[in-house]
Amino acid sequence: MLPFLGALLWVVVPTMWPNGAEAEPSVALSTALWYVFSVWLLAITASFALWRWTRDKIGVDVAAPGSKD
Template identity: 50%
Template sequence: MARTPIFLEKRGYRRRRMMDAVRLLPFLGLMLWMVPLLWPVPEILPDATSETPEPAIAMSVALRYLFGVWALLILATWALWRRTRDVASGDGTENTDGQH
């Protein structure tokens, strides 16, 4: 039997991918906010066995990073909101029978 290709409407596919991006954004933000936890921390008491201490990241750099991630999340949320709003308003005739 010949299999027919599955046809996905371009507009519906884009709308689903945009909603996937909206759902993924909080997790991406959480992962980016946890990156400073991986940065080296200055040692309060120097260890006698360590010859070269790891350089510590300054608090100002960490705060700028967190603020930058926060600002990028706001911009990404706004951009995704605009895209999903435009895509959703462009197809008012689709799914009029209540089915998904």
């Protein structure tokens, strides 16, 4: 679900911004880049936090398939 939320924030929200074709001013490129970078960083941080939470909740690291552990 987290990748879908990230994709929604990264792709859909910027397409709803005004593009300057009408009387509304367009969004500055610097603002758009900050938004995209912030969403990217938030998705990475949320993925890491979710991984840490589930690892601590389970309490056991699972070995990779085919490993001798």
